[in-house]
Amino acid sequence: MNGTIQAPTIEYALLAPMLVVFGAAIVGVLVEAFAPRYLRSAIHVPLTLLSLAGAFALTIWQAAAKGIPTKAAAMGAVAVDGPALFIWGTILVLAFVSVLLIKGEDHFVAAASAVPGSAEEEQALHEGAAHSEIYPLVLFAVGGMLLFPAANDLLVAFVALEVMSLPLYLLCGLARRRRLLSQEAAVKYFLLGAFSSAFFLYGTALLYGYAGSIDLAKISTAVGSVGGQDTLLYIGAAMLGVGLLFKIGAAPFQAWKPDVYQGAPTPITALMASGTLVAAFGALVRVFWVGLGGLDWDWRPVLYGVAILTMVVGAVLAITQTDIKRMLAYSSIAHGGFLLVGVIATGKAAAQNASALSGILFYLVAYGFTTVGAFAVVTMVRDAGGEAWHLSRWAGLGKRSPLLAGIFAFFLLAFAGIPLTSGFFGKYAVFQAAVSGGALPLVIVGVVASAVAAFFYVRVIVLMFFSDPAADGPSIVLPSRGTAAVVGLAVLATVVLGVYPQPVLDLAHSAAQSLFVR
Amino acid sequence: MHIVYPVVVSALLFSIGVYGVLARRNAILVLMSVELMLNAVNLNLVAFDVWLRDRLHGGQVLTLFVIVIAAAEVGLGLAIVLAVFRNRKTIDVDRLRDLSEDLTEADPEEVRP
Numbered sequence: 285m286n287g288t289i290q291a292p293t294i295e296y297a298l299l300a301p302m303l304v305v306f307g308a309a310i311v312g313v314l315v316e317a318f319a320p321r322y323l324r325s326a327i328h329v330p331l332t333l334l335s336l337a338g339a340f341a342l343t344i345w346q347a348a349a350k351g352i353p354t355k356a357a358a359m360g361a362v363a364v365d366g367p368a369l370f371i372w373g374t375i376l377v378l379a380f381v382s383v384l385l386i387k388g389e390d391h392f393v394a395a396a397s398a399v400p401g402s403a404e405e406e407q408a409l410h411e412g413a414a415h416s417e418i419y420p421l422v423l424f425a426v427g428g429m430l431l432f433p434a435a436n437d438l439l440v441a442f443v444a445l446e447v448m449s450l451p452l453y454l455l456c457g458l459a460r461r462r463r464l465l466s467q468e469a470a471v472k473y474f475l476l477g478a479f480s481s482a483f484f485l486y487g488t489a490l491l492y493g494y495a496g497s498i499d500l501a502k503i504s505t506a507v508g509s510v511g512g513q514d515t516l517l518y519i520g521a522a523m524l525g526v527g528l529l530f531k532i533g534a535a536p537f538q539a540w541k542p543d544v545y546q547g548a549p550t551p552i553t554a555l556m557a558s559g560t561l562v563a564a565f566g567a568l569v570r571v572f573w574v575g576l577g578g579l580d581w582d583w584r585p586v587l588y589g590v591a592i593l594t595m596v597v598g599a600v601l602a603i604t605q606t607d608i609k610r611m612l613a614y615s616s617i618a619h620g621g622f623l624l625v626g627v628i629a630t631g632k633a634a635a636q637n638a639s640a641l642s643g644i645l646f647y648l649v650a651y652g653f654t655t656v657g658a659f660a661v662v663t664m665v666r667d668a669g670g671e672a673w674h675l676s677r678w679a680g681l682g683k684r685s686p687l688l689a690g691i692f693a694f695f696l697l698a699f700a701g702i703p704l705t706s707g708f709f710g711k712y713a714v715f716q717a718a719v720s721g722g723a724l725p726l727v728i729v730g731v732v733a734s735a736v737a738a739f740f741y742v743r744v745i746v747l748m749f750f751s752d753p754a755a756d757g758p759s760i761v762l763p764s765r766g767t768a769a770v771v772g773l774a775v776l777a778t779v780v781l782g783v784y785p786q787p788v789l790d791l792a793h794s795a796a797q798s799l800f801v802r
Numbered sequence: 803m804h805i806v807y808p809v810v811v812s813a814l815l816f817s818i819g820v821y822g823v824l825a826r827r828n829a830i831l832v833l834m835s836v837e838l839m840l841n842a843v844n845l846n847l848v849a850f851d852v853w854l855r856d857r858l859h860g861g862q863v864l865t866l867f868v869i870v871i872a873a874a875e876v877g878l879g880l881a882i883v884l885a886v887f888r889n890r891k892t893i894d895v896d897r898l899r900d901l902s903e904d905l906t907e908a909d910p911e912e913v914r915p
Contacts, residue, residue, distance in 0.1 A: 439864050446871045468898045470882045482839035489843045493850035543901040
């Protein structure tokens with residue numbers, strides 16, 4: 285009894301990207317409290333962009349100079365391994381791009397608490413008020429996105445899930461135009477999100493009762509050794525799965541996605557469609573492979589069904605949509621289904637797992653950039669009352685603005701997975717892993733669903749180029765430098781990943797090679 | 803006390819919460835039902851913690867986290883519900899139907915700004 289205790293070790297250098305983002309978010313809150321109103325945006329924008337860029341640089345430095353760690357950090361709570369570092373880099377770039385889009389135009393309401401058309405609203409507009417809180421909120425959401433795929437125990441996963449989701453619920457309700465739709469989207473997202481996170485938690489509690497720990501590695505060892513409490517295990521795993529599948533918008537739980545994507549301000553939709561999907565997929569793969577890997581005989585058939593349903597529902601329902609953002613939301617659901625094909629394509633051999641994982645990682649990068657670019661184009665096509673959301677308004681866009689329509693058509697072709705775009709190699713990597721993993725029927729369904737999806741992408745292209753523009757058609761706003769940079773970067777990424785994907789494929793492969801730490 | 807009692811009580815509580823979310827139409831009551839579900843989780847975690855004689859008390863620690871995050875969630879949820887109520891004078895979730903499938907077929911001019 286010499287009075288010493290063993291202090292926990294925390295690898296600050298490993299966690300640095302995340303700490304930078306969270307630190308900048310907290311500084312942002314302080315700026316909001318102490319800086320005068322006219323200065324706030326001028327401080328927030330560089331702070332947000334610099335912290336995201338700095339976190340990206342730290343992630344690269346960690347991966348390149350110090351190598352990929354082989355042990356979970358922070359006493360086993362956060363696993364900063366190859367896939368996590370790759371996903372971090374992806375999320376940080378996508379978030380940077382989304383912030384450029386957020387600061388681009390006046391997408392956000394001046395005073396969220398004021399009723400549209402009221403005297404308060406008039407006054408807020410007159411004073412030039414703005415909710416500069418959106419920048420710290422975005423940073424908190426991005427911090428949660430970074431933590432979620434790296435969470436190595438269910439407590440951290442739950443906290444990350446909420447830190448990611450809570451700011452997004454608020455951000456959804458802050459659109460400047462079509463405010464009622466935006467607030468309705470926030471209510472729907474919030475209620476369904478809280479409902480699903482309660483399922484996630486109940487699953488956590490049951491798995492804790494089963495394994496005696498919430499650590500994914502310990503749950504994994506308990507799956508093989510603890511007997512006689514299989515009810516707890518099965519119900520717990522199922523409920524955990526419901527919570528995770530909700531976040532990626534897989535088929536029985538996809539109902540929120542079109543509503544929320546349609547109602548939310550378009551830059552926030554871009555952030556959700558790219559960053560949240562990437563983060564949630566990272567977490568889903570980690571929980572199912574690391575934590576419940578020994579149970580794969582049981583969850584594989586279920587995910588098989590979910591993947592088929594997701595692809596079919598996403599592709600078929602997208603055909604009937606007349607709202608451009610809703611259509612992109614259904615396309616995002618279908619892409620979630622394609623990615624689930626990769627999750628199922630695991631086998632007993634480590635090489636098979638690595639190829640499935642690298643396929644998923646490459647797909648996430650390819651899809652993330654294309655979807656941000658597509659939503660950036662959506663922000664630029666304007667009607668008198670805001671964005672021209674109805675598809676009929678897009679008719680003849682190719683004759684008014686060939687460049688913009690061409691870029692959008694290119695993104696749609698990438699979504700469809702036409703060769704020479706990034707989408708082709710993403711689908712190829714995932715489907716190839718699935719074929720060698722013995723999931724051929726799933727791949728056939730996937731290819732058919734892609735063909736159905738291609739139909740409605742091509743329909744939009746035909747609408748843009750081969751029909752006459754309406755006399756009072758939408759105007760194309762001259763993009764701000766930020767928006768133009770976003771579109772340019774997204775086009776560049778889609779072309780480069782489609783023509784010369786090898787560097788990124790290699791990177792994804794080497795990130796996936798070590799698989800997840802346990 | 804046998805572990806089955808608290809586990810069954812919490813399962814019942816969770817089921818009541820699920821029923822409430824599905825059956826209630828008032829957004830505040832839906833929120834309260836979600837809270838009921840979270841409290842079922844808390845009861846479950848504490849009971850398992852005692853049953854497993856967890857030396858690190860992982861279950862109780864997780865319970866504290868759940869309580870804090872549930873409080874944050876309620877704060878945020880009430881803010882969103884309040885904003886909707888100011889604009890629409892109703893928080894009936896069945897009447898929030900502007901973002902549903904059938905209306906998207908309508909003419910763009912008919913939708914309220």
